[in-house]
Amino acid sequence: MLILHIVLIVAAGGLLAFSIGGNDIANAMGTSIGSGAIKPKKAFILASVFLLIGALALGGAVRSAVGGNLVESEYGHVGAIIAMFSASSVVLFMTKRGLPTSTTQALIGGLVGWGIAAGAKLNWAYLGKIAVSWLVSPLIGFAISACVYLLIRKVFVSRITDVAARDRLEMRFRVPLLVSSCAVALAMGANEVSQVAGFISFLGVPSIPVAGGLGIESLAAAAFMTLGIFTFGSRVSTTVGRRITDLVHTSSFAAQFATAAVILAFSQLGIPVSTTHTVVGAVIGVGMVRGEGNVDKRSLREIGMCWLTTFPSGFAIAFLMTLLYNLIF
Numbered sequence: 208m209l210i211l212h213i214v215l216i217v218a219a220g221g222l223l224a225f226s227i228g229g230n231d232i233a234n235a236m237g238t239s240i241g242s243g244a245i246k247p248k249k250a251f252i253l254a255s256v257f258l259l260i261g262a263l264a265l266g267g268a269v270r271s272a273v274g275g276n277l278v279e280s281e282y283g284h285v286g287a288i289i290a291m292f293s294a295s296s297v298v299l300f301m302t303k304r305g306l307p308t309s310t311t312q313a314l315i316g317g318l319v320g321w322g323i324a325a326g327a328k329l330n331w332a333y334l335g336k337i338a339v340s341w342l343v344s345p346l347i348g349f350a351i352s353a354c355v356y357l358l359i360r361k362v363f364v365s366r367i368t369d370v371a372a373r374d375r376l377e378m379r380f381r382v383p384l385l386v387s388s389c390a391v392a393l394a395m396g397a398n399e400v401s402q403v404a405g406f407i408s409f410l411g412v413p414s415i416p417v418a419g420g421l422g423i424e425s426l427a428a429a430a431f432m433t434l435g436i437f438t439f440g441s442r443v444s445t446t447v448g449r450r451i452t453d454l455v456h457t458s459s460f461a462a463q464f465a466t467a468a469v470i471l472a473f474s475q476l477g478i479p480v481s482t483t484h485t486v487v488g489a490v491i492g493v494g495m496v497r498g499e500g501n502v503d504k505r506s507l508r509e510i511g512m513c514w515l516t517t518f519p520s521g522f523a524i525a526f527l528m529t530l531l532y533n534l535i536f
Contacts, residue, residue, distance in 0.1 A: 228435025241448020261396020290317030316521030345488025452494030
């Protein structure tokens with residue numbers, strides 16, 4: 208039974224990290240790829256490196272928060288495994304359709320679904336805190352990216368009178384854009400790799416210290432996430448980088464800067480936040496600065512429907528899995 212328990216933990220955690228990598232790489236590198244600042248393969252390598260650094264150096268707060276703040280139950284390890292499997296199925300389904308979804312929403316939805324089905328005690332106040340972050344983060348991302356892009360246009364773009372000069376300006380922003388994209392990958396490591404590591408720790412797996420007080424589970428989560436990045440990363444990256452609005456280096460930089468600022472801030476507060484919500488809000492922000500007609504409303508409707516169904520889908524799958532588990536065991 209112990210061996211089965213370990214196998215389920217590894218499978219659930221690995222699958223969740225894999226699905227996060229396939230979907231959420233777009234949050235870090237989608238705008239850079241979409242604006243032509245970097246080729247996909249090089250972008251994925253950069254993202255993988257900074258993702259690991261973020262998990263090891265900055266992930267402690269979220270890791271400890273996710274582990275046990277939401278559910279109180281002596282059978283919490285069962286709920287964590289079910290939540291990870293349910294979240295993975297939702298995220299992988301959305302990823303194959305090229306839709307940027309929130310792994311945090313799917314994961315929390317799965318945990319709540321299990322908690323209600325199992326009669327566990329839920330920390331509704333903490334859940335409310337997380338839900339508020341889902342609503343606030345895209346709005347803050349929208350506002351910051353719009354302000355940054357407006358500032359760039361006023362200080363730099365307004366002084367340009369010919370196309371060649373505009374092209375040179377865009378090229379000057381290539382390096383800052385890549386730096387900001389790496390910062391988002393760093394933030395992903397702090398926030399999302401640490402969520403997986405936190406669940407694994409919550410399941411009682413002994414931690415072997417690696418760096419920064421974090422254990423080998425963080426390294427393993429980052430490895431599975433990297434595999435997901437190289438397997439499915441291009442699908443959602445196309446949606447974020449090209450379908451929502453046309454991006455150039457300057458607008459991509461504004462969106463990435465806003466995303467990194469929001470995610471790092473929430474991570475240090477110990478609040479699991481959706482990187483996806485934030486970056487999509489930021490991309491919409493720069494698109495709206497250029498004019499409402501520059502934002503693809505069909506893509507927004509598809510993404511909006513995806514977001515509305517992510518939490519209830521994770522909830523429903525975990526709820527049914529828990530009922531099945533109770534029938535069998």
